Amino acid sequence: MKRFSICHFITELQPSGAERCVYELALRLDKRRFDIHVAALRTGAVAGWLEDKGIDVVVLNVRNRFDLPALFRFVKFLRDREVHLLHTHLFHADLVGRIAATLAGVPHLVHTVHVAERRFRPWQYVWARIASKWCERIICVSKAVRDHHASRTRLPSNMYQVIYNGIDTNQYRPDSQSRERFREKLRIKKDELLISFVGRLDYQKNPQMFLQAVEVTRKRHGNIKVVIAGDGPEARAVERFVREGNNAQWITWLGFTDEIPALLNASDIFVLPSRWEGFGLSAAEAMATEVPVIATKVPGLTELIIDGKTGLIIEPEDVDALILAMEKLINDEAMRKSLGSAARQRVQEEFSIEANIAAHEQLYEDILRER
Secondary structure, eight states: OOOEEEEEEESOOSSSHHHHHHHHHHHHSOTTTEEEEEEESSOOHHHHHHHHTTOEEEEOOOOSTTOHHHHHHHHHHHHHTTOSEEEEESHHHHHHHHHHHHHHTOOEEEEEEOOOOOSOOHHHHHHHHHGGGGOSEEEESSHHHHHHHHHHHOOOGGGEEEOOOOBOTTTSSOOHHHHHHHHHHTTOOTTOEEEEEESOOSGGGOHHHHHHHHHHHHHHOTTEEEEEEOOSTTHHHHHHHHHSTTGGGTEEEEESOSOHHHHHHHOSEEEEOOSSOSSOHHHHHHHHTTOOEEEESOTTHHHHOOBTTTBEEEOTTOHHHHHHHHHHHHTOHHHHHHHHHHHHHHHHHHSBHHHHHHHHHHHHHHHHTOO
């Protein structure tokens, strides 16, 4: 059996959704069939995680958009590893990656689009169309992402393939002992409900809406605690909120933490009020842990969550709707259990990590054996 050299190339390696997807692919792809490498324009904690697992990693530490020495270091890296297929993730890595792959003579390239971008970024779609001759497949993490991207690039449908993000349902699962330990660590009483938010603290995820809603909900229901896990541009605003008045008595900001499975187990309700998404990885992880999810009606999340069956869907930017949804779950333990149980079953059936890895392996094999 021939072993192919695959390189995953991403903009940075901070612990966020796309970076975690690269981490899972690098670790789980069949090493008998694929020799795996990871490269990034900028570093982050995920680089250390990969190196600890024995994955070959290079960080280019790009200084600016005209850093030609970094480009040529990457070209050398691709040549030295005799890479057969370069898999790029996120726009800036894709921009550099297609140029480097051409210079290095890498015969195959695929790209993953991780989000249905709602900000004004027309150049990204212009680039995707112009450079389509250097890319054999565009992988999208949901049908919504595919439709969004294709409508703007006008590329043919056979350029696209949907591969849903995958969840490790062995890692993300209900665990009563983990729940008790983490709740004790956070000093949460047995009669208190924990509402959690996990995600990058930036405009897309809308943590400000979450804070507005839980502040009102806390005043109406004194038996709740709130935990936010994540970091990002809006971290200072979150920190200021926690420090105001006596807020620190009922809300905790953990920053970045690698204890997400334990936090989700400790949680009774999970909220993701995003303005846009690609898939909603943290929501899927909560679902796998049997935590009822409240999320916004945006592409990606509506493919993941069936409203009223595996979670609750509200309109984006609607703080009052979020408050009502949280109060509905606070007051109805049976609904929390029913939604949580159905949510885990849906993730197991539709969004498993095993299905994700198998689909990537099949795609690589199909492309690499075409010529």
